[in-house]
Structures are given as structure tokens and as C-alpha cells.
Amino acid sequence: MALDISQNSNVDQLVRERVDALITQRFNELVAQQIADAFKKDPAQNKMAIIASKGTLDMAYPPLILASAAAAMGEEVEIFFTFYGLNIVRKGGAKHLQIAPIANPAMPVPLPNILGMLPGMTPMATWMMKTQFFAKHHVAPIEDLLQECMDLGVKFIACQMTMDVMGIKASDLIDGVEVGGAATFIDFANQAHVSLFI
Amino acid sequence: MALDISQNSNVDQLVRERVDALITQRFNELVAQQIADAFKKDPAQNKMAIIASKGTLDMAYPPLILASAAAAMGEEVEIFFTFYGLNIVRKGGAKHLQIAPIANPAMPVPLPNILGMLPGMTPMATWMMKTQFFAKHHVAPIEDLLQECMDLGVKFIACQMTMDVMGIKASDLIDGVEVGGAATFIDFANQAHVSLFI
Amino acid sequence: MALDISQNSNVDQLVRERVDALITQRFNELVAQQIADAFKKDPAQNKMAIIASKGTLDMAYPPLILASAAAAMGEEVEIFFTFYGLNIVRKGGAKHLQIAPIANPAMPVPLPNILGMLPGMTPMATWMMKTQFFAKHHVAPIEDLLQECMDLGVKFIACQMTMDVMGIKASDLIDGVEVGGAATFIDFANQAHVSLFI
Numbered sequence: 136m137a138l139d140i141s142q143n144s145n146v147d148q149l150v151r152e153r154v155d156a157l158i159t160q161r162f163n164e165l166v167a168q169q170i171a172d173a174f175k176k177d178p179a180q181n182k183m184a185i186i187a188s189k190g191t192l193d194m195a196y197p198p199l200i201l202a203s204a205a206a207a208m209g210e211e212v213e214i215f216f217t218f219y220g221l222n223i224v225r226k227g228g229a230k231h232l233q234i235a236p237i238a239n240p241a242m243p244v245p246l247p248n249i250l251g252m253l254p255g256m257t258p259m260a261t262w263m264m265k266t267q268f269f270a271k272h273h274v275a276p277i278e279d280l281l282q283e284c285m286d287l288g289v290k291f292i293a294c295q296m297t298m299d300v301m302g303i304k305a306s307d308l309i310d311g312v313e314v315g316g317a318a319t320f321i322d323f324a325n326q327a328h329v330s331l332f333i
Numbered sequence: 334m335a336l337d338i339s340q341n342s343n344v345d346q347l348v349r350e351r352v353d354a355l356i357t358q359r360f361n362e363l364v365a366q367q368i369a370d371a372f373k374k375d376p377a378q379n380k381m382a383i384i385a386s387k388g389t390l391d392m393a394y395p396p397l398i399l400a401s402a403a404a405a406m407g408e409e410v411e412i413f414f415t416f417y418g419l420n421i422v423r424k425g426g427a428k429h430l431q432i433a434p435i436a437n438p439a440m441p442v443p444l445p446n447i448l449g450m451l452p453g454m455t456p457m458a459t460w461m462m463k464t465q466f467f468a469k470h471h472v473a474p475i476e477d478l479l480q481e482c483m484d485l486g487v488k489f490i491a492c493q494m495t496m497d498v499m500g501i502k503a504s505d506l507i508d509g510v511e512v513g514g515a516a517t518f519i520d521f522a523n524q525a526h527v528s529l530f531i
Numbered sequence: 532m533a534l535d536i537s538q539n540s541n542v543d544q545l546v547r548e549r550v551d552a553l554i555t556q557r558f559n560e561l562v563a564q565q566i567a568d569a570f571k572k573d574p575a576q577n578k579m580a581i582i583a584s585k586g587t588l589d590m591a592y593p594p595l596i597l598a599s600a601a602a603a604m605g606e607e608v609e610i611f612f613t614f615y616g617l618n619i620v621r622k623g624g625a626k627h628l629q630i631a632p633i634a635n636p637a638m639p640v641p642l643p644n645i646l647g648m649l650p651g652m653t654p655m656a657t658w659m660m661k662t663q664f665f666a667k668h669h670v671a672p673i674e675d676l677l678q679e680c681m682d683l684g685v686k687f688i689a690c691q692m693t694m695d696v697m698g699i700k701a702s703d704l705i706d707g708v709e710v711g712g713a714a715t716f717i718d719f720a721n722q723a724h725v726s727l728f729i
Contacts, residue, residue: 150546151549153345166565179575180721186529188392201713204714217395218395219437232438235446237631239436240631241585247653251446268697272696296398296470299470321527325378325408328526328720330529331529347542364562367566375570382725388635389635389636416589431636433633433634433636435633494668497668498668515596519606522725523576523577525725528724530728
């Protein structure tokens with residue numbers, strides 16, 4: 136029987152069956168491959184969202200060390216400075232972060248709290264932490280880490296609500312810090328596997 | 334040569350080749366598009382899992398502010414209250430959260446620790462934080478934020494182990510709090526990009 | 532009209548249209564299904580990355596409880612011990628973690644800070660927390676939880692920088708702890724939905 140293309144129900148049916156078989160067969164391989172590739176370049180794997188909520192010298196380090204390390208690995212990083220963490224990005228703030236030698240029996244040189252709470256012990260502990268621990272072992276000071284983060288493209292966002300509550304103006308912050316709310320952080324964090332509250 | 338459909342090896346081969354070529358060509362576009370769309374509506378992007386482990390007035394704010402903001406953006410949010418964080422969801426607990434003015438040289442009005450540890454300074458610092466900082470700048474009190482979270486559908490889970498250890502019964506918790514273990518939190522957090530330990 | 536296969540532009544065109552229609556139709560179903568399946572077995576859902584930065588008795592529990600729970604659920608878990616958290620994995624460290632009964636008005640038995648800072652109160656609070664709260668309610672001591680995590684395959688990584696700063700050598704750490712930098716943590720955390728800074 137010769138095929139009359141004007142009555143093409145036969146070839147139609149034939150094509151339909153072949154196509155179906157072929158699609159199903161190739162499909163599983165190709166889609167599986169593409170999905171595997173897609174997960175490999177999962178965009179959420181290249182983003183890190185950090186909240187910096189502490190304003191002591193010791194807890195100012197983790198957000199900046201993690202952010203600079205991730206940015207150096209080519210990642211997109213945002214730090215949201217909120218509550219006490221805002222101190223880190225106040226003009227002149229980084230140099231004056233302190234650490235109180237009380238209430239933390241896990242400190243490298245633990246002091247009895249009754250000594251730690253004496254006047255002068257907070258500056259003393261801060262000085263010790265800076266000179267005997269960080270500088271002596273070539274850990275950059277906070278102000279250098281801030282600059283390094285910025286040079287690597289880490290985005291700094293200051294919490295609007297904290298600024299309002301503490302009476303801090305945008306001009307009180309170091310250059311390059313944007314101002315935003317919780318929604319700003321959430322929008323970015325939603326796209327990142329790594330989100331850390333520090 | 335006319336095509337005899339009863340000996341269809343030719344058209345079969347032809348169709349097979351065309352189909353393959355076409356599938357491969359269209360495939361890359363279509364799959365790429367669908368995968369891109371799938372990542373856009375990645376279900377993990379709409380979920381936030383928070384652990385609230387602190388029971389001081391200041392650190393009760395971040396979990397509730399983040400949860401209410403995310404829920405207002407349409408996200409599914411769970412807060413797992415554990416350790417000291419359980420205080421936030423005890424009946425009458427929210428009103429009595431306090432803040433001690435010691436060991437945190439980053440406080441807005443830092444006190445020497447030798448003064449901060451004097452009797453009466455914790456209630457005083459709590460009162461100052463509530464009136465001079467939060468209320469004055471229209472930040473809702475914790476009890477209102479709890480209600481707002483619940484109205485927005487945020488799920489509250491109290492840590493079973495902490496309840497056992499601290500002798501807290503389900504009836505000691507505010508209405509609407511479920512009780513669960515670490516596995517409850519992990520199950521949910523596994524499906525969320527944003528997981529925060531506060 | 533009979534089809535001459537040597538001038539196959541007609542069947543070519545016909546096949547092209549059918550294939551397109553069929554691909555588009557089946558495609559949406561099949562890709563949607565495969566992508567849905569892929570997200571169900573999203574590899575990021577089976578990984579938990581934890582940073583343990585605190586070295587007090589109370590805050591040593593959350594990383595180990597979460598890690599052991601997740602590992603028992605079949606997940607791949609890594610804990611990065613940094614800053615004070617390094618104390619948890621020092622040889623003999625787990626037994627000597629302490630808790631200071633000051634600066635945390637949310638403690639189960641809050642003490643006025645003026646009493647809490649007296650000599651002997653840190654060991655006393657530690658003893659109370661261990662015996663009256665944890666042991667009494669069958670919460671394993673830290674050293675048992677460490678062992679449980681290791682038995683379940685949780686990977687422990689000690690922060691190289693902290694070790695340098697605090698003068699801790701690899702031989703000072705309990706067996707089975709690897710040494711790594713921030714990049715080690717980030718590499719793993721990038722593949723995990725759940726990342727927690729404790």
C-alpha cells in the first residue's frame with residue numbers, strides 16, 4: 136500500500152509510536168544528566184548569608200573570617216549587621232571592640248569572675264586577646280578584615296531597625312555599608328544554602 | 334520510489350534520525366528552561382527553620398523578628414524553642430525576660446561590670462532596654478511579636494528534652510505551642526535553605 | 532499523492548511537526564516528574580554543617596545533640612570546632628567544661644550576679660547543671676555524646692587558625708578529629724541545606 140499523505144493517519148500513528156518510544160528512552164538519560172548538572176551548579180551553593188549580631192571583639196571575627204574565606208572562593212556573600220553587631224561597622228567601631236573576661240569559663244586564660252569584673256579588666260582582656268593571641272599569630276585586626284571583605288565584594292547591610300533603636304545614622308557607618316531590613320536579609324538567604332546567625 | 338508502509342524500515346530509520354536530531358536540539362532548550370524554572374520555585378526557598386536557644390530579652394527578638402518578617406513574605410516558618418529559649422514560650426514568660434548589663438561591652442549603654450553586677454542592675458537594664466530603646470522606637474514587645482508570629486502561621490515547637498530537664502509541662506507553655514524533639518526540627522530544616530541557630 | 536522518499540521534504544516537515552507537538556506535550560509531564568523526583572532526593576537535604584564556637588557546658592550540648600540526631604537519621608554531618616568550641620574536643624576537655632552562673636538571667640535557677648561572681652560559684656553551677664538537670668533526666672554527659680557522634684560517623688574538624696592562636700597541637704585533640712580551615716567548612720556547608728553557627 137502506498138502512502139497518500141493527504142490521508143496521513145497511518146504515518147501519523149507510526150510516527151507517534153516511534154517518537155514516544157524514543158522520547159521515553161532517551162529522555163531518562165538526558166534529563167537525568169541535565170538535572171545532575173543543574174544540581175552541580177546549584178546557584179544556592181555559591182551564596183552565603185550571615186547575620187552578625189554580636190559586638191564583642193571575639194565574636195566579630197567569625198562573620199568576617201567566614202565571609203572573606205567564602206568570597207575568596209568566588210562566592211557571593213552578604214553580612215547583615217544587627218543588634219550589637221552594628222558596632223562592627225560604625226565609623227571607628229572596629230578598633231574599639233572589647234571583650235569582657237567574665238561569664239565565659241571557656242576563655243583561653245580564664246579569670247575568676249570576681250577578678251574579671253574589676254575595673255580595668257575589660258580593657259586588659261581586650262589588650263591580651265589582641266596582642267597575645269591574634270596579633271602574635273598573624274590574625275588580621277577587625278578593621279583589616281572589614282577592608283578585605285569589601286575588596287572581595289562582600290556586601291554589608293546594616294539593620295535599619297537597630298539603627299533607629301540605637302539612634303545610629305547612615306553617616307555613622309563606614310563607607311560602603313547599605314541599610315536594609317530583615318526582608319533584605321531573608322531575600323538573599325532564601326537563595327543560599329549557607330545561612331548563619333552569629 | 335513509493336513508500337510501502339508494510340515494509341517500513343526506511344521511514345522508520347528516517348523518523349528515528351529526525352526525531353533524535355529534533356529531540357536533542359529542542360531538548361536542551363526546554364529542559365534548561367524547566368530546570369531554571371524549577372530552581373526559581375525551589376521549595377527550599379520558601380522555608381525558614383529557626384532554633385531559639387537564648388532566653389534573654391535582647392536575644393528573644395531576633396528569632397521572632399526574622400520569623401514574622403519571613404511569614405509576612407509568605408514563607409513557611411518554624412521556631413524550635415530549646416534550652417533557655419523555652420522561657421520565651423512559657424506562660425507569662427515573655428513579659429519577664431531580662432537582660433543583664435554585664436559581660437557585654439557592646440551594649441548601647443555599657444556599664445562597668447563592677448556596677449552591672451550590683452543587685453537591681455538587671456531589672457534596671459531590662460527596664461531601660463524596654464522603655465528607652467524598644468518602646469520609644471516602636472519596636473513591639475515580645476508578647477506582641479509572639480502573637481503576630483502565630484497570626485501569620487509560624488509554627489512553634491518546644492524542645493521535649495529541655496522540658497524534661499527543666500521540669501516544664503506542656504500546660505506551662507502558651508497555647509498553640511507543639512512539643513517535639515531534635516528530629517522534628519531536623520526534618521523541617523532539611524527542606525529549608527535558611528536555618529538559623531539563635 | 533504517493534510519497535517519494537528520495538524527495539523527503541514532505542515527510543520531514545510532517546515528522547518535524549508531529550515530533551514537536553508530541554515532545555512539547557509529553558515533555559512537560561515527564562520533566563516535571565523527574566525534576567520533582569530530583570528535588571525529593573536533593574542531596575543537600577541529607578547534610579548538616581555545624582560550627583561549634585562556644586566552650587561552655589550548656590552550649591556544648593546543642594551541636595552534639597543536633598549532630599547525633601541527624602546522623603541517627605542517616606545524614607552526613609560535620610562539626611567545625613572553632614574559637615572556644617575547640618575546648619570540647621581537647622583531650623580531657625569535655626569533662627571539664629563549665630558554666631558561669633552570671634550574665635544569663637534566663638538560667639533555670641538564676642542567681643543575682645553579685646552572688647554568681649563569687650569564687651566557687653562557677654564550679655557549683657557546673658555541678659548543679661550536671662547533676663540536678665542533665666544526669667537526673669538521663670541526658671548523656673558531653674564525653675558520651677562525643678563518642679556517640681563518632682560512632683554514628685559524624686566528622687569532627689578542628690579549626691587550624693584557633694589551634695595556632697591558642698597554641699593547641701593536633702596531639703592535644705581527642706582521636707579522630709581532623710584539622711582544617713574555614714574553607715573546609717564552607718566546602719561542605721555549600722552542599723547542605725542546614726548550616727548552623729552555635
